Amino acid sequence: MRIESPKLIAALPEMGVELRPRVSLAEHTSLGIGGTTDLLRIHQHRHLPELIGLLRQEGIEHRFLGGGTNVLVMDGELPWVMLQLAAERNPPRLEGSVASVEAAADLGRTVTWCAKQDLGGLEGLIGVPGSVGGALRMNAGAYGTQIGPCVREVELYRAATGRLETLRGTDIRFDYRHTSFAPDDIMLAVKLELLPRPYAEILQGIRVCNEKRRASQPLSQKSAGCIFKNPPGASAGRMIDELGLKGHRAGDACVSERHANFFVNAGRATSAEMLALVADVRERVRAAHGVELENEVIVWKD
Ligand SMILES: Cc1cc2nc3c(=O)[nH]c(=O)nc-3n(C[C@H](O)[C@H](O)[C@H](O)COP(=O)(O)OP(=O)(O)OC[C@H]3O[C@@H](n4cnc5c(N)ncnc54)[C@H](O)[C@@H]3O)c2cc1C
DSSP, X not given: OOOOOHHHHHHTGGGTEEEEEEEEGGGTSTTOOOXXXXXXXXXXXXXXXXXXXXXXXXXXXXXXXXXXXXXXXXXXXXXXXXXXXXXXXXXXXXXXXXXXXXXXXXXXXXXXXXXXXXXXXXGGGTTOOSBHHHHHHHTOEETTEESGGGEEEEEEEETTTTXXXXXXXXXXXXXXXXXXXXXXXXXXXXXXXXXXXXXXXXXXXXXXXHHHHHHHXXXXXXXXXXXXXXXXXXXXXXXXXXXXXXXXXXXXEEEOSXXXXXXXXXXXXXXXXHHHHHXXXXXXXXXXXXXXXXXXXXXXXX
16 A cells, blocks of 8 residues: 555654555565555654554554564555554663563564573573564463563553553453454553573573574574464374475465474465465364364464
8 A cells, every 4th residue: 555645644754653665565574475565664652643543534554563473464565554663762671670671672682681681581482583562462472481471561552542551461361372452552662570580590591492493493484483373282283294284385385394383485475375375274184183273373464
């Protein structure tokens, strides 16, 4: 979608918003798939309510992009504009064992920054790519750690009220790759309650997680991490693997040879190819196990 409204274009600089026209989402997502649209980069959080209000007035749909590591975006001209927070402006701030972190911050760098302050509890999340905001939305987790239990407070733009608000961690539900945030809420910053621990101990935890990840995941290939959630008490990857589907393809979309729940873009995969592979594998697992796999990846197709 192109932003053509002169009123909106004129208002953007005053709201601290930078217009990046004709951005290819294939270049902004870890899958390397996605069509073209205008991207609005938000440099000043306080004007978000005004920006969203103006987009509504102009009848312009929007989607929010973090690091682009958990989304599968349709090809072609996208019918919405993308919003994205500009890179973090301030390093985290510490009050005792509570770190205040911007949602735009890189999750991995945040984990290592906290470790250097002798604060642990997040080490399982090392290697989860993307932003802190995306991790909050998804309740990112790995190796027994999830971000949710560390959340003490979230600053956000709340779609329900159209205002910037602060939510207490105890008022947010964090489930397995699901949270109680509304779809149009935009996370801006978070206070994370961490565990004081010696750096060497945290570093050891980080090393173990990094090694496990390197040994089991196709990290040099384009993917969005796990495509499906694990059904209760089972592993989606194991089910797919047991059906002999590693290497199974639809065009250039391919079930990873390394981890059967990672689907990789092995060349110039289109979103239609990736969606066809997702549907095909889901159907095979349903037929063999009677289990309907649920997407973990967020699909933006209309
Ligand atoms: C190699 C690889 C390994 C991975 N391993 C793991 C893993 O072990 N565990 C795990 O949980 N995930 C994993 N993932 C998936 C992904 O990295 C996480 O879900 C990550 O937290 C997504 O963050 P992001 O900033 O990239 O979000 P995006 O992909 O940009 O967005 C994901 C969703 O969050 C929303 N969103 C993003 N930022 C915000 C914000 N500030 N406010 C409101 N909504 C927002 C988007 O609108 C979208 O709905 C992996 C991905 C890859 C590529």
